[in-house]
Amino acid sequence: MHHFSNASTTATTADFSGLWVPLVTPFRAGAVDHVALAALARRLGSTGIAGLVVCGSTGEAAALDDDEKLAVLDTVAAATPELPRMMGLAGEHLGHTLSAVRRLASRPLAALLVPPPSYIRPSQDGLHTWFAAIADASGVPIVVYDIPYRTGSTLALSTMRALAEHPRIQAVKDCGGDAGKTRALLADGRLQMLAGEDAQIFSLLCEGGTGAIAASAHLHTDRFVAMMRAIREERLADARGLWQALVPLIDAMFAEPNPAAVKALLAHQGDLADELRAPMTPASAALRTRLLAAHAAVLSPR
Numbered sequence: 001m002h003h004f005s006n007a008s009t010t011a012t013t014a015d016f017s018g019l020w021v022p023l024v025t026p027f028r029a030g031a032v033d034h035v036a037l038a039a040l041a042r043r044l045g046s047t048g049i050a051g052l053v054v055c056g057s058t059g060e061a062a063a064l065d066d067d068e069k070l071a072v073l074d075t076v077a078a079a080t081p082e083l084p085r086m087m088g089l090a091g092e093h094l095g096h097t098l099s100a101v102r103r104l105a106s107r108p109l110a111a112l113l114v115p116p117p118s119y120i121r122p123s124q125d126g127l128h129t130w131f132a133a134i135a136d137a138s139g140v141p142i143v144v145y146d147i148p149y150r151t152g153s154t155l156a157l158s159t160m161r162a163l164a165e166h167p168r169i170q171a172v173k174d175c176g177g178d179a180g181k182t183r184a185l186l187a188d189g190r191l192q193m194l195a196g197e198d199a200q201i202f203s204l205l206c207e208g209g210t211g212a213i214a215a216s217a218h219l220h221t222d223r224f225v226a227m228m229r230a231i232r233e234e235r236l237a238d239a240r241g242l243w244q245a246l247v248p249l250i251d252a253m254f255a256e257p258n259p260a261a262v263k264a265l266l267a268h269q270g271d272l273a274d275e276l277r278a279p280m281t282p283a284s285a286a287l288r289t290r291l292l293a294a295h296a297a298v299l300s301p302r
């Protein structure tokens with residue numbers, strides 16, 4: 001594994017604390033619905049969130065072509081120019097992925113959200129090379145998207161520690177499923193830890209995590225923001241009350257592949273059409289019933 005001593009790898013440390021919402025990409029009749037996207041970005045932007053993630057897994061980025069991804073980013077930037085944006089950058093071909101980094105250089109971004117390449121399962125050295133090459137090419141910080149159950153690759157703790165030496169690799173969206181690794185990285189302190197599993201937001205923040213990237217926070221966004229603020233201000237009883245009411249909704253949100261549930265609820269409140277791109281499918285009728293009950297229960301708990 002190489003070490004980063006090169007002058008071209010200097011960078012200032014960004015602050016990723018707070019709630020980031022990974023935007024769904026609305027579709028209508030097969031095309032990106034930019035009107036709904038802009039309205040959704042504006043609504044979320046007024047809730048006290050830290051920023052928006054564009055073209056993450058929730059944004060069905062795998063079903064968008066390169067031009068569509070840039071158009072989605074530009075619509076969000078025009079709708080909420082003051083709000084920080086992180087751009088998802090998934091790929092399997094290093095050359096194409098580096099081209100995408102260069103294409104994005106003209107767009108103001110808070111960070112690139114980068115998972116390991118999917119399907120090919122490289123060695124730890126290979127994973128290190130992947131992130132180092134992207135971080136070297138990028139002008140903005142990198143948030144490592146650690147999600148082995150989607151990518152097929154597990155980033156070892158030693159690899160994460162080596163990546164933390166790169167000045168532009170500054171945070172982790174933690175879906176790693178390894179509490180020991182998470183705690184070791186929290187103790188290490190060089191990488192800001194963001195909860196990437198919505199059900200783990202409360203515990204990660206209490207253990208020293210910085211923030212969260214949470215698809216379920218498309219709904220009841222202000223409650224997520226208030227809960228996270230209460231933890232930060234060490235008002236634990238308040239935080240628990242806000243959190244516990246959200247848990248059944250969060251569980252329902254991931255009962256079928258994301259973002260089906262998010263889109264079903266947003267469609268129910270008129271924000272967008274309930275459309276996903278193949279191979280993703282809309283929520284089942286049974287899940288819709290469960291979602292509506294969980295959504296209503298947050299508003300009027302028993």
Ligand SMILES: O=C(O)C1=N[C@H](C(=O)O)C[C@H](O)C1
Nearest residue numbers: 022056057058213214215258
């Ligand atoms: O798009 C994201 O970023 C998120 N993706 C996760 C997933 O679908 O695996 C869920 C998380 O809430 C945000």
